[in-house]
Amino acid sequence: MSNAVARRLRKSYISGVAKTEFIAFRVAPELKRELERIADDEQRALSQVCEMFLYECVEGSKKEGPKFMQRLVAKQKARVKD
Numbered sequence: 001m002s003n004a005v006a007r008r009l010r011k012s013y014i015s016g017v018a019k020t021e022f023i024a025f026r027v028a029p030e031l032k033r034e035l036e037r038i039a040d041d042e043q044r045a046l047s048q049v050c051e052m053f054l055y056e057c058v059e060g061s062k063k064e065g066p067k068f069m070q071r072l073v074a075k076q077k078a079r080v081k082d
Contacts, residue, residue, distance in 0.1 A: 027035075039049040061068045 035049055039046045
């Protein structure tokens with residue numbers, strides 16, 4: 001399978017919707033390394049992994065409301081303390 005075909009298959013697996021929007025933000029180097037490791041282990045692009053994680057968080061937020069974000073903030077605070 002050619003690289004172009006593989007890229008198209010991966011792209012359509014996540015979302016059949018054309019991606020026309022762009023988001024850029026900074027992350028800690030450790031987080032980027034972990035995301036890159038996950039992408040490598042899963043044989044996916046870094047952007048695909050980030051998009052999947054974002055979709056899951058959006059769905060969790062829709063389902064649980066403010067409690068979802070409160071739980072994430074509490075986890076982040078605990079991580080920073082350690």
